[in-house]
Amino acid sequence: ELKEDVLNRSITTFLISADQVAHVQPDNNLEHALLVLVKSGYTAIPVLDTNFKLQGLISKAQILDSILGIERIEHEKLGEWKVKEVMTDNIACVNDDQPFEKVLSLSINHPFVCVENTQGAFLGIIPRSKILAYINGYFHE
Amino acid sequence: ELKEDVLNRSITTFLISADQVAHVQPDNNLEHALLVLVKSGYTAIPVLDTNFKLQGLISKAQILDSILGIERIEHEKLGEWKVKEVMTDNIACVNDDQPFEKVLSLSINHPFVCVENTQGAFLGIIPRSKILAYINGYFHE
Ligand SMILES: Nc1ncnc2c1ncn2[C@@H]1O[C@@H]2COP(=O)(O)O[C@H]3[C@@H](O)[C@H](n4cnc5c(N)ncnc54)O[C@@H]3COP(=O)(O)O[C@H]2[C@H]1O
Numbered sequence A, B: 001e002l003k004e005d006v007l008n009r010s011i012t013t014f015l016i017s018a019d020q021v022a023h024v025q026p027d028n029n030l031e032h033a034l035l036v037l038v039k040s041g042y043t044a045i046p047v048l049d050t051n052f053k054l055q056g057l058i059s060k061a062q063i064l065d066s067i068l069g070i071e072r073i074e075h076e077k078l079g080e081w082k083v084k085e086v087m088t089d090n091i092a093c094v095n096d097d098q099p100f101e102k103v104l105s106l107s108i109n110h111p112f113v114c115v116e117n118t119q120g121a122f123l124g125i126i127p128r129s130k131i132l133a134y135i136n137g138y139f140h141e
């Protein structure tokens, strides 16, 4: 494969589709989000609204940061606070018609890249492991 | 750069040296480890003994898993349990004289790869972000 062919490659083969992606909703409380994160084993997961539109990302670190008080772990906040109050909107996101080159450069600073279609519907994510597996294969052709 | 040159490249240019790597010791308690993890912002960090030899990795997820009881968060364990009781020994590790090819293939399934010298002393880590930045540059030469 030529270098330009790699960069112009379609991204659909790298996609983990939405039904395989652990996610929570903006109005869930932090306890629910923490349980989904701990059960899934993932560090950070997408936040999708009821129309399945991407709203942000939430991680164990953000939840821990929000409940670690100066004196003690304020675990009552887990039931009271909502995901939307803690999530980040610093999301790497591309359209499904953009080439691999765009996902490769975003993956330098983001553990996964979200993918939407042209109407803004969430299609899934491309994690760094998929990109690295493909690159490893390219160098061993 | 030719494909073989990339695979045979030395790994020292990718290294985050040991003095820049957040780490804890096997005999620290979980509360200390959680504070280092939360303060550093990293998901997982190396565990080094007093001779600076790599013993394992510890993550927020492991600490959270160990204190999440069925009924409640058992936060008293944070002061009582030690890092060595919770850390994993599933570590991706290479010698500093091994080529880039080895680090690339390990990075597919590990967020970072540890590097030791031939005497077993911990030299630092190579995170996926460094590998991806180099790969991105290769395709844009
Ligand atoms: N259950 C599991 N089985 C096998 N390997 C596992 C695993 N959980 C984690 N890993 C390994 O650890 C890496 C870091 O996972 P992390 O959860 O920090 O970071 C993950 C997570 O935040 C997110 N992610 C991946 N798959 C996901 C999914 N199905 N749903 C939601 N988020 C996902 O993308 C990030 C990067 O994923 P990536 O695969 O590149 O990299 C993963 C993968 O190599």
Ligand SMILES: Nc1ncnc2c1ncn2[C@@H]1O[C@@H]2COP(=O)(O)O[C@H]3[C@@H](O)[C@H](n4cnc5c(N)ncnc54)O[C@@H]3COP(=O)(O)O[C@H]2[C@H]1O
Residues within 6 Å of the ligand: A043, A108, A109, A110, A111, B016, B020, B021, B022, B023, B040, B041, B042, B043, B044, B045, B046, B111, B112, B125, B127, B128, B129, B130
């Ligand atoms: N303070 C910060 N400044 C800028 N970007 C940040 C950052 N913290 C995290 N990131 C970004 O998020 C990615 C995942 O970080 P994470 O902490 O899950 O996973 C990290 C962490 O577990 C470990 N790591 C990286 N640098 C470290 C260090 N100096 N000490 C200890 N562990 C480190 O290696 C994993 C992969 O790191 P990588 O750079 O590939 O990927 C990082 C980086 O792209």
